Amino acid sequence: MSRPLRIAVAGNPNVGKTSLFNLLTGSRYKVGNYPGITVETREGTIRATKGWQPRADTPAPTLVDLPGTYSLTPISEDEAIAFRTLTGTIDQAAPDAVLLVLDASNLARNLYLALQVFELGLPCVVALNMVDLAADAGVGIEAKQLEAALGLPVVATVARGGVGLDALLHQLDRLGQGGLPKPAPRLVEPASSHTALRACLAKLEAGGVSPARARWLLAAVAADNLELCGASVDERERAASLDPRDLEQAIRSLVELRYAEVDRLLAQLPSSGQQPGQAGQAGQALAPAMARSAKIDAVLTHRVLGPLSFLLVMALVFQSIFSWADPFMGVIEAGIGALSELVVGALGPGMFTDLLTEGVLAGVGNVVVFVPQIALLFLFIGLLEDSGYMARAAFIVDRLMARVGLNGKAFVPLLSGYACAIPAIMSTRTIASFKDRVVTILMIPFMSCSARLPIYTLVIGSLFVADAPVFGPFTQGGLILLSMYLLSTVSALGIGAIYKRTLLPGPTPPLVLELPPYRLPRIRDTLHQVWDRTADFLRDAGTIILAVTIVLWGLLSFPQVDEAELGPGETAIERSVAGRVGKAMEPALEPIGQDWRIGIGLIGSFAAREVLVSTLGLVYGIENADEDDAPLREVIRDAKDEAGKPRYTRLSGIALLVFFVYACQCMSTLAVVRRETRSWKWPAFMLVSMTAIAYLAALLVFQVGRLLGLGL
Amino acid sequence: MAFQDDNPMTLDGLNLGQRAEVLAVTGHGSMSVRLLEMGFVPGVEVALIKRAPLGDPLELRLRGYHVSLRRAEARRVQITGVTA
Numbered sequence A: 001m002s003r004p005l006r007i008a009v010a011g012n013p014n015v016g017k018t019s020l021f022n023l024l025t026g027s028r029y030k031v032g033n034y035p036g037i038t039v040e041t042r043e044g045t046i047r048a049t050k051g052w053q054p055r056a057d058t059p060a061p062t063l064v065d066l067p068g069t070y071s072l073t074p075i076s077e078d079e080a081i082a083f084r085t086l087t088g089t090i091d092q093a094a095p096d097a098v099l100l101v102l103d104a105s106n107l108a109r110n111l112y113l114a115l116q117v118f119e120l121g122l123p124c125v126v127a128l129n130m131v132d133l134a135a136d137a138g139v140g141i142e143a144k145q146l147e148a149a150l151g152l153p154v155v156a157t158v159a160r161g162g163v164g165l166d167a168l169l170h171q172l173d174r175l176g177q178g179g180l181p182k183p184a185p186r187l188v189e190p191a192s193s194h195t196a197l198r199a200c201l202a203k204l205e206a207g208g209v210s211p212a213r214a215r216w217l218l219a220a221v222a223a224d225n226l227e228l229c230g231a232s233v234d235e236r237e238r239a240a241s242l243d244p245r246d247l248e249q250a251i252r253s254l255v256e257l258r259y260a261e262v263d264r265l266l267a268q269l270p271s272s273g274q275q276p277g278q279a280g281q282a283g284q285a286l287a288p289a290m291a292r293s294a295k296i297d298a299v300l301t302h303r304v305l306g307p308l309s310f311l312l313v314m315a316l317v318f319q320s321i322f323s324w325a326d327p328f329m330g331v332i333e334a335g336i337g338a339l340s341e342l343v344v345g346a347l348g349p350g351m352f353t354d355l356l357t358e359g360v361l362a363g364v365g366n367v368v369v370f371v372p373q374i375a376l377l378f379l380f381i382g383l384l385e386d387s388g389y390m391a392r393a394a395f396i397v398d399r400l401m402a403r404v405g406l407n408g409k410a411f412v413p414l415l416s417g418y419a420c421a422i423p424a425i426m427s428t429r430t431i432a433s434f435k436d437r438v439v440t441i442l443m444i445p446f447m448s449c450s451a452r453l454p455i456y457t458l459v460i461g462s463l464f465v466a467d468a469p470v471f472g473p474f475t476q477g478g479l480i481l482l483s484m485y486l487l488s489t490v491s492a493l494g495i496g497a498i499y500k501r502t503l504l505p506g507p508t509p510p511l512v513l514e515l516p517p518y519r520l521p522r523i524r525d526t527l528h529q530v531w532d533r534t535a536d537f538l539r540d541a542g543t544i545i546l547a548v549t550i551v552l553w554g555l556l557s558f559p560q561v562d563e564a565e566l567g568p569g570e571t572a573i574e575r576s577v578a579g580r581v582g583k584a585m586e587p588a589l590e591p592i593g594q595d596w597r598i599g600i601g602l603i604g605s606f607a608a609r610e611v612l613v614s615t616l617g618l619v620y621g622i623e624n625a626d627e628d629d630a631p632l633r634e635v636i637r638d639a640k641d642e643a644g645k646p647r648y649t650r651l652s653g654i655a656l657l658v659f660f661v662y663a664c665q666c667m668s669t670l671a672v673v674r675r676e677t678r679s680w681k682w683p684a685f686m687l688v689s690m691t692a693i694a695y696l697a698a699l700l701v702f703q704v705g706r707l708l709g710l711g712l
Numbered sequence B: 001m002a003f004q005d006d007n008p009m010t011l012d013g014l015n016l017g018q019r020a021e022v023l024a025v026t027g028h029g030s031m032s033v034r035l036l037e038m039g040f041v042p043g044v045e046v047a048l049i050k051r052a053p054l055g056d057p058l059e060l061r062l063r064g065y066h067v068s069l070r071r072a073e074a075r076r077v078q079i080t081g082v083t084a
């Protein structure tokens, strides 16, 4: 059997590429109504449907889902991924064919990228997607007409409803049968009056560069982004020799020529009512596809109601994460508790039982217990992205982000940071400038991720009266929690502003943000996406935490000492390896109001924050220790030092909370930062700076608090 | 137009609901290329739909879609023929 055909799925952001990819391959991946959600390529094999079967003699084609791009002039990492996949690089050949997805309700812009893709000269099938929305907006268009205008197979589809799937599969199949020979590249040709464009293209093409390549090289030079395109040394030199004034003129002519071609094509679709864009037509003020969305935006981006609804949405998200997740967490905890009792009952007391219950089950429990919160956050982020609201949120907060020195697009990664830094850091790929990306990456771990919640909950629950009313609906616990989130948000923004002005200076990035029409999210797609993201979290975080908990359990249990050898008041744990390390740390911990037990927890939680809770559980020798275990809270509350005074004061509790707001206690985050920045420099900087900030902040809180006589 | 303005109006000078025709995108570098490729080419009609709650950025309509630009970027787009 021959090698399967590789077909790249290309198109503007948010036109339904991922939805089509999922339908055709049967895999479920992230779909989102936020421009630029797909930040990596994903591959999948086309699967059979009722109406289409792959042939026995040829393997079914492979689809590659690309990030959306407006043009083939990449300005950010995600666009560069799409670009390099389409044009091919040294280690990866160009795809065999392209499945070009167009938004039928917005051909006037979508066709621009189409022309650039045609220039590449790859066999191409066009999916005219969202024909349902186009018809609703009164700009319906016949696939046949577009097919005639383009001279390429065009299939009308509704990715959401699975309409047109079989027709599309048959067209893709024809590609595999060599039914579509490689077309000649269709190039827009400069007229004789375009002297600058002619001169530049001639220079670039001189070294044997193909005309298509010369055209995107030209745009890449004009955009100062040659390095994102992977141009060769020779091409770079040639590009550098272009006359800057010619270049400026040439790029304008090239883009204008392409748009003239787009308008010529649109004119061949008489019935479409698509707005080609020329002035002087009796066009409406709004884009036709936006008529309904504008009514929603009358509230959601209103001068006063807009920010209010934004705050309301954010408040709702957080309130539900804290309150809706609670019952589920209770069930999970009870389940884990029951399970370890079962284990104890079945195996009887002993070393191995301890390992299973205090090590394995507690470790797994520590992760599983977050799942409701993380899943809820992913659910909300998914719904906001899918509905189109995320783009509005970016529109509203852009002014604020500009103060920091970033743009509204950095808001989405930061918001995801409240759930988990790992997906958040990956989603920074949509940020154009590398420096700005690093600033955002450095800000994200300051956002209070859900792994900090169990620590907040434990400390607040142990040392404060969580449900004592303060005023109105606010309780002591709620207010402390809210302050920690405020502190983390304000700190993230402030630190971003500082880094942007000192460490990674640069101009405030511009904002070019499409505001897509609102769409009703498809709950099934969103739930699938929640499942995928949550499963990723469970796998990544779960394995680390499990391993760390087991290792820690060992360090805490060995060497084993005989009860009789212990001095008065001494516990076996103090003699263990971990206990000794913790004791050695005590001089550094005392100034921030902590003792060696917390020290052991801090070491353990370097791997992952939430380990602190299970470690304290281990230290205090409580079976089935897990987050919301009342006994652990009570033990901490009642713990007394040698002089019989409470071991932990409220002030030391606050200092510990503040420490965890700032500390970078997460190995997975550091690993992702290493991968995304391709250097150890940034993760190392992140770890050292965050730990230092955390220590100093806790020191400040504890020492100032003591000076003020706040034993609390 | 017989009369050539030395300083043509730019997109940030539009009032809400007004429309105009793009004359040119000024400047160079990636932002100029991006604006051109997003459809801000001479002759295209642009309308100012809305300003964000804090006055910036702007929501604009062109070529059948809506896009948000800051005033600073809108200033790079020269316009003519403003109509209500």
Ligand SMILES: Nc1nc2c(ncn2[C@@H]2O[C@H](COP(=O)(O)OP(=O)(O)OP(=O)(O)O)[C@@H](O)[C@H]2O)c(=O)[nH]1
Pocket (backbone or CB within 6 Å): A011, A012, A013, A014, A015, A016, A017, A018, A019, A020, A030, A031, A032, A033, A034, A035, A036, A037, A038, A066, A067, A068, A069, A129, A130, A131, A132, A133, A157, A158, A159, A160, A161, A386, A387, A519, A521, A522, A525
């Ligand atoms: N009504 C309608 N909605 C669609 C159709 N195709 C996709 N959608 C919706 O459009 C939104 C965007 O779809 P995606 O598949 O994420 O688009 P994409 O092109 O992969 O987006 P990026 O990954 O951001 O580039 C989702 O909310 C889909 O449910 C369609 O044919 N009709």
